[in-house]
Amino acid sequence: MALERGYVQIYTGNGKGKTTAALGLALRAVGRGLKVCVFQFIKGGGLYGEHFAAEKLAPLFTIIQSGRPGWVNTKDITEDRSVAQEAFARAEILLKSGEFDLFICDEIIGAVGFGLIDVEQVLELMAKKPEKSELVLTGRNANQQLIDAADLVTEMREIKHYYKAGVPARTGIEM
Template sequence: MSRRGLLLLYTGNGKGKTTAALGLALRAIGHGQKVFMIQFMKGNSNYGEIQASKYLPNFTIIQKGQDKFVKKGNPDPLDIKLAEEGLELAKEVLQKGEHDLVILDEINVSVDFGLLKEEDVLSLINLKKPHTTLVLTGRYATEKLISMADMVSEVREIKHHYEKGVPAQEGIEF
């Protein structure tokens, strides 16, 4: 079967966008494919996926963020620098074409928060090799990104355990 790389987008206000992308990663690895994930705006090695990737030789995860929340409208210059580094790394990975699946986690939020420019992300998409599937995650996907995508899934929050005062759970949120 010939492989056609797609542009997939997970957006919306509900929990599960990164989780869905990680599910794709696991499925791809199960078929012997190579996966590269860049996590924008995240910088904590305690995430379960970071720990799991140590056991999966075909799965590379790089975090390009600080271990703190980014302020929308007034980002720390270091947050901008890290996001730009992540974008440059994504360009390199896509141009080399060595990975079957490339995930840019929270890149939509990086654009919305002003860490990256929409036009830079749009031009990045054009670097994708025909066999590579590119996944963009995060709330606030722009209309242009949505229109370019082959598939868009909107994750909508209906109910969340935070509402009952239950804090973030290891293995669920991180």
């Protein structure tokens, strides 16, 4: 099956649930026989639970990770930007191939926030996506241009987070 028409969705905000909402969309879409690609930006730090689950849902579900191991070097973004630009070019080719019904650019808005990808590049990606592909962007602090260009925008707002009570990121829940 295929979507009759694809839209652009954004999950932003400072709360937990942006990447997980995108993963949930992926799960539902795969269940319906749609082909899904989750392309993760600034996440080169190792495999998460979703990577192991994706294997069980292959060939409909593809996850691609990009980014340097560790966190973005905010003092000198040169290397991170180069890695992110290469990843962006790859994501663009995959999205434009039209092979995927649902294409998720996870944390691409974070990459924009760090200056690794330009907002104009993302706006162009949104404008030139295949008509029948649903495009989902995640990451905190989506700027107004991105919001204006999207069809659906949800802000995940943190009301309360257990990391403030000292709970560390847990395998199977946060990673």
